[in-house]
Amino acid sequence: MPNHPAADLRPESATGAVAIASAGAGSSPLRALATRIPQYWTLTKPRVTRMTVFCAVIGSLLATPGVPDWGLLAWSAAGIWLLAGAAFAVNCLIEAEVDARMARTARRATANGDLTRMQTVAFSLALGGAGAALLYWRVNPLTMWLTLATFVGYAFIYTIFLKPNTPQNIVIGGLAGAMPPALGWAAVTGSVPMQAWLLVLIIFLWTPPHFWALAMYRRDDYARSGLPMLPVTHGMAYTGMCVWRYSLLLAAGAALPWAAGMSGPAYLAAAVVLNAVFLRYGWLVHRRYTDAIARKSFAWSIAYLGLLFAALLVDHYLPY
Numbered sequence: 001m002p003n004h005p006a007a008d009l010r011p012e013s014a015t016g017a018v019a020i021a022s023a024g025a026g027s028s029p030l031r032a033l034a035t036r037i038p039q040y041w042t043l044t045k046p047r048v049t050r051m052t053v054f055c056a057v058i059g060s061l062l063a064t065p066g067v068p069d070w071g072l073l074a075w076s077a078a079g080i081w082l083l084a085g086a087a088f089a090v091n092c093l094i095e096a097e098v099d100a101r102m103a104r105t106a107r108r109a110t111a112n113g114d115l116t117r118m119q120t121v122a123f124s125l126a127l128g129g130a131g132a133a134l135l136y137w138r139v140n141p142l143t144m145w146l147t148l149a150t151f152v153g154y155a156f157i158y159t160i161f162l163k164p165n166t167p168q169n170i171v172i173g174g175l176a177g178a179m180p181p182a183l184g185w186a187a188v189t190g191s192v193p194m195q196a197w198l199l200v201l202i203i204f205l206w207t208p209p210h211f212w213a214l215a216m217y218r219r220d221d222y223a224r225s226g227l228p229m230l231p232v233t234h235g236m237a238y239t240g241m242c243v244w245r246y247s248l249l250l251a252a253g254a255a256l257p258w259a260a261g262m263s264g265p266a267y268l269a270a271a272v273v274l275n276a277v278f279l280r281y282g283w284l285v286h287r288r289y290t291d292a293i294a295r296k297s298f299a300w301s302i303a304y305l306g307l308l309f310a311a312l313l314v315d316h317y318l319p320y
Contacts, residue, residue: 039109040123043092044085051305052084052180053077058309059184059199062262062316068188075138076187080180082131083147089124090155093117098164102221135187143187150179164226167233170211178203181309195262199312202257203305205250209243209282210301216240216285217294240286243297247282251275254308263315270311278304 060073092099092110099105100112109115115123128151135144153176162169181199182192215222215229216239222229231239254275258268281297 036115039115040089042108043089043110043115043120043123044127045088045092049081049084049088051302053081054306055180055199055203055309056080056184056187058313059181059196060188061184061313062181062195062199063185063188072139072187075134076143076184079131079135079139079143080147080183080187082127082134083151084131086124086128086131087151087155089120089127091159093120093124094155094159095163098225098227101224101226104218104221139187140190142190142192143183146179146186146192147183150176150183153179165228167228167230169228170230171208174204174207175200177207195257195260198253198256198260198262199309202250202253202308205246205253206301206305208246209250209278209285210298210305212239212243212246213281213285213294213297213301216243216289217291217298236289240289244282244286247279251279257312263312264318264320266318267311267315270315271308274304274308274311 057073057077060068060076092108095105096108096110099108099110105111110120132144132148135147153173158169158173158176162173166172178200181203182196185196185199186192212230216231216236219229219231219236223232230242254271255268257263258265258271277300281293281300284293285297
């Protein structure tokens with residue numbers, strides 16, 4: 001699950017207690033349920049989950065020379081979506097107190113108390129159980145176990161141990177967020193070869209400059225949260241330098257599918273152009289920082305990953 005901690009930048013729009021009270025007083029249970037649905041939906045971080053499933057589907061399509069079975073593709077996407085949503089719900093539950101201190105996340109139903117801990121746990125168990133069952137019975141056990149390992153890595157290891165204890169949390173925990181292409185590849189082939197790990201490596205290298213750009217212009221919010229984010233613990237200049245260095249590493253990593261013979265010149269050309277823009281933003285964040293530049297860098301990083309993977313897919317089906 002890609003670690004897009006703020007691909008959902010807008011304040012979350014879970015309905016507050018006043019709306020719940022008005023819906024529940026003298027209204028039908030159906031209307032009260034309709035109030036709850038957006039709150040549960042928000043816990044799954046839908047925009048981040050969409051990116052997770054997108055990267056997994058790309059991994060599935062790249063795994064075979066033709067087009068994989070559409071039924072298998074649909075089942076694997078659904079199972080990965082369900083387990084990703086469950087992981088994000090657990091993340092919201094564990095970080096409820098932290099979220100309540102941050103403007104961006106204070107409206108989450110877990111942060112403002114609209115959903116209880118038991119409700120959130122039950123929701124996560126239902127999603128995760130359904131996702132694991134789908135992957136085991138309709139896809140293959142390897143995909144289920146890899147996805148469950150990713151769930152544990154993000155929901156527990158990253159959220160409980162890494163995020164609150166080290167400013168390198170996003171680097172160390174990045175592997176969990178980088179796994180979707182490998183999950184998609186395993187769903188189709190039942191294996192995870194070197195080519196799949198190259199895709200994982202790209203997302204792993206992409207995550208730090210993507211997230212740190214956000215953390216830089218949200219530094220005051222993160223300072224209030226108490227989390228040891230790099231701009232708070234090491235300062236803006238050091239974080240900007242790290243953004244630039246990881247941007248260079250990402251540019252090199254993005255060329256590996258071509259170097260390994262996994263893709264052709266069309267992908268390489270697209271990667272060169274996309275990396276040129278990414279490197280420009282990385283340099284600007286490093287040497288000419290403003291909050292506006294960091295916002296643009298963050299927005300571009302999201303577009304970059306989608307376009308890079310799309311270029312891999314287009315190249316995959318070109319008749320070389």
